[in-house]
Amino acid sequence: MTHKVYLSLGANIGDRHAGIAAALELLGETVGRVVRRSSIIETEPWGFESENKFLNMCVALETDLSPHQLLVATQDIERRLGRKAKSAGGVYADRLIDIDILLYDDISVSTPELTVPHPHMRERDFVMRPLMEIMDGNW
Numbered sequence: 696m697t698h699k700v701y702l703s704l705g706a707n708i709g710d711r712h713a714g715i716a717a718a719l720e721l722l723g724e725t726v727g728r729v730v731r732r733s734s735i736i737e738t739e740p741w742g743f744e745s746e747n748k749f750l751n752m753c754v755a756l757e758t759d760l761s762p763h764q765l766l767v768a769t770q771d772i773e774r775r776l777g778r779k780a781k782s783a784g785g786v787y788a789d790r791l792i793d794i795d796i797l798l799y800d801d802i803s804v805s806t807p808e809l810t811v812p813h814p815h816m817r818e819r820d821f822v823m824r825p826l827m828e829i830m831d832g833n834w
């Protein structure tokens with residue numbers, strides 16, 4: 696059974712374009728087919744102070760993974776690309792790559808590890824601008 700998912704990608708340190716390109720490649724290998732990708736935008740850090748601007752984009756994929764399998768896969772990609780610490784308690788930090796699960800079909804998930812739709816997506820311009828570019832009106 697194939698599911699449609701929307702992800703947000705962000706990077707604000709290192710070679711940001713290379714980080715995003717590597718994440719897209721690994722998503723294609725381990726998650727599923729990338730069916731749409733937004734343009735890449737440069738954005739000011741949101742929710743924390745840093746002099747390092749982000750590159751952000753959104754992608755739509757078709758996947759056979761369950762929501763939790765998808766979270767494990769995206770976190771594995773973050774680790775493989777050198778991301779060290781996870782955020783805790785809403786305190787953000789610079790990151791080589793961040794992959795957030797925005798939407799998974801039309802379902803809601805609410806577990807300690809995973810909340811879908813992503814709880815902060817609507818208030819984040821760096822998510823909504825690229826997402827609107829690639830949404831096909833089914834949400």
Ligand SMILES: Nc1ncnc2c1ncn2[C@@H]1O[C@H](COP(=O)(O)OP(=O)(O)OP(=O)(O)O)[C@@H](O)[C@H]1O
Pocket residue numbers: 780781782783787788793794795796797807808809810811812813814815
């Ligand atoms: N929809 C989701 N997508 C990705 N991670 C999620 C989601 N819902 C809950 N999480 C949890 O959030 C934890 C923190 O993830 P991370 O460090 O990437 O947060 P963040 O991206 O800095 O902050 P935010 O969650 O506000 O975007 C993860 O370990 C994961 O279990």
Ligand SMILES: Nc1nc2c(c(=O)[nH]1)N=C(CO)CN2
Pocket residue numbers: 704705706738739740741742743749751787793795821
């Ligand atoms: N501009 C921008 N700001 C952020 C971002 C991000 O991807 N882009 N991610 C965060 C934690 O998920 C916190 N702040």
